[in-house]
Amino acid sequence: MKPLIDIKGVRHTYPTAGGPLPVLDGLDVTVQEGGFCAVVGPSGCGKSTLTRLVAGLMKPDEGEVWLHGELVKSPRSTVGMAFQNPVLLEWRSILKNVMLPLEIVPGGLKGRAAEERARYLLALVGLEGFEDKRPSELSGGMRQRASLCRALVHQPDVLILDEPFGALDAFTREDLWLTMHDVKAKEPFTAILITHDLREAIFLGDQVVVLSGRPARTQYVMDVHRAGTPTLEDLYTPEAAERLNILRRQIEIAQGRAA
Template identity: 75%
Template sequence: MTALIEIRDVSHTFDTDGGPLHVLDHLNIAIEEGGFTAVVGPSGCGKSTLTRLVSGLMKPDKGEVWLHGEQVRGPRSTVGMAFQNPVLLEWRTILDNVILPLEIVPNKLSKAQRAERARFLLDLVGLAGFEDKKPSELSGGMRQRASLCRALVHKPDVLILDEPFGALDAFTREDLWHTMHKVKAEEPFTGLLITHDLRESIFLADQIVVMSGRPAHAQYVMDVPYNGPRALDDLYTPASAERLNILRHQIQVAQGRAPAEAEAAQ
């Protein structure tokens, strides 16, 4: 496979009232086409800044971000995004919320085709029958499913997920992990996930990047072999337990609470 997303020697600094805030330092990450990369690390290490750079909402001070072999210089219609807060429009139905990107991104779909596309995705994530409901009538997990549909409705090549399941209870979060595997099988995309949940990163991703320091760099990269849809029981195998321990150690290294001597994942 070839790298669809390339973060090449990226550094970034914010101007603040207290002076320059260096966030990223010579960051290099490559994400293969069709791959799913999770980025983990302590709060404040630049994970969300990374998503804004990849999506084209910000430009790096130094270095380059490449997508599809082209340098990213602004927002791209080939990128979909979902966040911890679903940010659904309360005055629109769930169906109309999902359709919204198709009203903005240029496309040749008729009104009926847009609705058909949205209904297909809602059915895929288990929201068939809720199309005419308003966001206030849905649970947090259901709203996040609708947000995921909205991010995918225009068939983006890249899906950026910035802690989309962080505010949900454990049962709903695990259910949505399964949904993500189902969606990716039906609607292929290249994924970039920001998360604080190490189990989530192991369950969903085939590559995990641990970011460390301020300014942050890619401290450690772990490959997670993908052999088909995963089950929660897979998180309790010896291999997953070893990966979890290595990631925990790397987070402790990033926080300055452990020496940097982690072994490579097997």
């Protein structure tokens, strides 16, 4: 099978006032079509830079980012993004917020078809009945659900999730993990998820990539094999404990390099 996302030997350095700051140094990540890649690593190790590279918002100094067999040089309308900050537009209803990408992407659905698509997604994440509300009337978890719909509405090849659940309380976060699996079952996507939460990484990801401390390189890759849709109980099995333990040790190593 051909990989959908292929990041090869990426190096990147930011110029700063205090001299050049290398953030990525030998990053390799491969995600198959339909795969879900969770990326974990110490704080400030360049994880967000990774998302900007995949989105085509910036170019790496060295190395290549391939999407769907094409070299990424500039932004492409085939990605969907969701951040820790849901950045919904306060002056639009939830429905209109979700429809935003369709107004921009060339060949996006228009009119009734666009609205139906948005309504369908909102229903899928449990926001039926909230279409006409303003973002300020929704809770943090609901806003994040809406943000997820917006990221998916134009049927992107790749979903880029930059700590989308990071600011939510633990129970809401678990709810959203389950929602992610529901959505993925009905609206298949390939995703790359940046997270600080190891449980989130093994619950959502079928592949967990551990980055080293800055400058980040791919330090460790774990394949999470699972049969069918997981339940939250699966996080409390000895198998899950062992995986978490391995990842925990890898993070410690990564932090050691950062120090």
